[in-house]
Amino acid sequence: MPHASDFRTGRHVVYSLTAHLVFVPKYRRRVLTPQVFEILRASWQAVCEDFECELRETGYEVDHVHLLVGFPPKVSLSTLVNSLKGVSARRLRAARLPDVERKLWGPHFWSPSYCAVSCGGVPLEIVKQYVAAQRGSSPS
Numbered sequence: 001m002p003h004a005s006d007f008r009t010g011r012h013v014v015y016s017l018t019a020h021l022v023f024v025p026k027y028r029r030r031v032l033t034p035q036v037f038e039i040l041r042a043s044w045q046a047v048c049e050d051f052e053c054e055l056r057e058t059g060y061e062v063d064h065v066h067l068l069v070g071f072p073p074k075v076s077l078s079t080l081v082n083s084l085k086g087v088s089a090r091r092l093r094a095a096r097l098p099d100v101e102r103k104l105w106g107p108h109f110w111s112p113s114y115c116a117v118s119c120g121g122v123p124l125e126i127v128k129q130y131v132a133a134q135r136g137s138s139p140s
Contacts, residue, residue: 006120008070008072010072010073010074013072013073015072015073016070016120016121017070017071017072017073017118017120018056018068018069018070018071018118018119018120019068019069019071019077019116019117019118019119020066020067020068020115020116020117020118020119021066021067021068021069021081021084021114021115021116022064022065022066022067022114022115023064023065023067023084023085023110023111023114024063024064024110024111024113024114025063025064025104025109025110025111026104026108026109026110026111027104027111028063028064028111029063029103029104030062030063030103031062031063031099031100031103031104032060032061032062032063032064032065033062033099035097036092036097036099036100037058037060037065039088039091039092039095040060040065040088040091040092041055041058042091043084043087043088043091043092044058044067044084044087044088046087047080047083047084047087047088048069048084050083051071051075051080051083052072052075053069053070053071053072053075053080054069054070054071055067055068055069056068056069056070067084068119069084077116081114081116085109085110085114088109088110089108089109089110092109093107093109
């Protein structure tokens, strides 16, 4: 289980939601450099603040990025992803970096696909055992 300090509270909710996100540039081009990543990271931080989310960790390889984001239950993960990708792409295009413009033309920076994995807490099998051990439970 998450530690008590990992939980957040809202008016009528206690939660601990974390997603590991992976985004890939269009055509999986190798365009991610320290300069590009810094622009992306700053834009993700701003989006997370707007959505009342927490950008817990980021990392990259030359052809993909990883984000670890804590988010409240009022935020749709797909809406958050669309904003993270959209805002970061617009800010990067506004920077007009020659290497990026040479390798990626047109209005799009990111592939339309993404990977989202829920994470944190205990393994699913342990949660399943806990739920099954409650009174009045029945196997599904």
